[in-house]
Amino acid sequence: MSKDKSAKIATPQPVRGTQDMLGDFADRFAYVVDAFERVRRLYGFKRVEVPVIEPTAVFARSLGETTDVVSKEMYSFDDRGGESITLRPEFTAGISRAFISNGWQQYAPLKVATHGPLFRYERPQKGRYRQFHQVDAEVLGSDSPLMDTELLVFADHLLRELGVSDGVTLNLNTLGDADSRDAWRAALVEHFQAHRGDLSEDSLVRLDKNPMRILDSKDPKDRPIADSAPDIDAYLTNEAQDFFAAVTAGLDAAGVAWKRDARLVRGLDYYRHTAFEFITDRLGAQGTVLGGGRYDGLIENLGGPATPAVGWAAGIERLAMLVDAERIDNRIDAVIALEDDAALAQAQQAMALLRAEGISVEMVANGSPRKRYDKAAKIPAHALISIGMRDGALNRNVRGDNETAKRVDAILQDI
Incomplete structure (x- = not known):
């Protein structure tokens, strides 16, 4: 039989109880x-x-x-x-x-x-x-x-x-x-055995296998019995x-x-x-x-x-x-707006210099050169760098009044 190409393929979903994370x-x-x-x-x-x-x-x-x-x-x-x-x-x-x-x-x-x-x-x-x-x-x-x-x-x-x-x-x-625990466990067993008829089914199972867990019981039926059980202090x-x-x-x-x-x-x-x-x-x-x-x-x-x-x-x-x-600063250290494709090599050199100094940086280099600065300005960053050409010469500008921006400007002085 030929497959119906119009049949809609089910969108994959995550396994129940797992999660994807972003943002x-x-x-x-x-x-x-x-x-x-x-x-x-x-x-x-x-x-x-x-x-x-x-x-x-x-x-x-x-x-x-x-x-x-x-x-x-x-x-x-x-x-x-x-x-x-x-x-x-x-x-x-x-x-x-x-x-x-x-x-x-x-x-x-x-x-x-x-x-x-x-x-x-x-x-x-x-x-x-x-x-x-x-x-x-x-x-x-x-x-x-x-x-x-x-x-x-x-x-x-x-x-x-x-x-x-x-x-x-x-x-x-x-x-x-070990001695304290053994003595306390024996006292708990004696206490719970005396109230065996009033315990929940889960606690009856625990009494034979793991009596200390009765102290954690959330069943209202067990709480008065658990609350009146002896503390460990007397057995330390x-x-x-x-x-x-x-x-x-x-x-x-x-x-x-x-x-x-x-x-x-x-x-x-x-x-x-x-x-x-x-x-x-x-x-x-x-x-x-x-x-x-x-x-x-x-x-x-x-x-x-x-x-x-x-x-x-x-x-x-x-x-x-x-x-x-509010404790999390999601800003990247610096973002570069490449405003003229003729300055691409210099922009790539700038990224290499900054990353070598441990400064995170990304670049906006796609789309209309006229719009790249506005796109870059919307990216949360400590420093905004524009790199382009003016009158045939490289034009670089760093905006930002924080320490990161000052450090970026100093690193890029020779570009």
């Missing part, structure tokens, strides 16, 4: 990444890259087989060789795997940071996407509370650098050491108390405000000591903009040596939504 939001996104790169250098964090795909076992063993991320949200599939692989849903597991497989223990304590795309099959909502992006910072191989403080100060600095710290609160808790060892005191003392010394949240937990057994979230009410119900904690047992869970570690991550899209557009 204002792309500028905000880049602003977050640029700020993160500046701040991580200030704190001596090395850039690290890990693959987007990993063996599924890396995330199943790190996030827990029973968690929603593993059971419902991961993009996992068998490749042609029959191996189950997964698009990374977070950075920590991949960085921990790399730490083991590349022998990075020799560099401990290792301070690393990265950013890039992650993937989760979840219901898209404000600031949440199936392909999303995070900035991430980790310290591997140190059991010192100084590293917890360092990461928290780093995070606070980043939020201030972005101008989004107003209205953001650092909620902080301790999960204690002296060592755990000293660790938390050292972290909070470091925050106080650095001028970082924090609030204790004794209900802030991490359900998986490899978490220890510090747990934290930076919370805002400016993004609706999903109020966490940055979160993390200490995960001293994770690398051992993945088959590596016992290795203390601590880290945090933050969604770039969520941070970008908080950034004030």
Whole structure:
């Protein structure tokens, strides 16, 4: 059968839960990444890259087989060789795997940071996407509370650098050491067992597999029971108390405000000591903009040596939504209006000189020469350069009363 040439071809659409970026939001996104790169250098964090795909076992063993991320949200599939692989849903597991497989223990304590795309099959909502992006910072191989403080100060600095710290609160808790956590977990199980008949179905499942997660339950049926559960403080060892005191003392010394949240937990057994979230009410119900904690047992869970570690991550899209557009200067340094094609070589020479000095520049050289200046003037720039010919000689003019325009004029003196 011949094809109907008049048949309309369907316009391709993006996959649901993903997004294209251009203009204002792309500028905000880049602003977050640029700020993160500046701040991580200030704190001596090395850039690290890990693959987007990993063996599924890396995330199943790190996030827990029973968690929603593993059971419902991961993009996992068998490749042609029959191996189950997964698009990374977070950075920590991949960085921990790399730490083991590349022998990075020799560099401990290792301070690393990265950013890039992650993937989760979840219901898209404000600031949440199936392909999303995070900035991430980790310290591997140190059991010192100084590293917890360092990461928290780093995070606070980043939020201030972005101008989004107003209205953001650092909620902080301790999960204690292994002995503290085991004792608290046993007390929670006893408490929830006594109210088993009143718990929601989800919490009954958690009671057998991950009882600490009941404390996070949003089901109104669970809240009175969760709210009356014992806090961890009664079960903290002296060592755990000293660790938390050292972290909070470091925050106080650095001028970082924090609030204790004794209900802030991490359900998986490899978490220890510090747990934290930076919370805002400016993004609706999903109020966490940055979160993390200490995960001293994770690398051992993945088959590596016992290795203390601590880290945090933050969604770039969520941070970008908080950034004030007025903070972002979208202007290019300079724009050239080529008002006479006879001066093209000189205009190209000018661009080369400016770019060699680190000055961004573009040129308007198409269309009617009479209209090029007006077109160039509409492009946001710190300096407007007109290059043409007058009475057979080159005519160059730089407009702008700022420092960039003065620097441009000085560089182009010999043209």
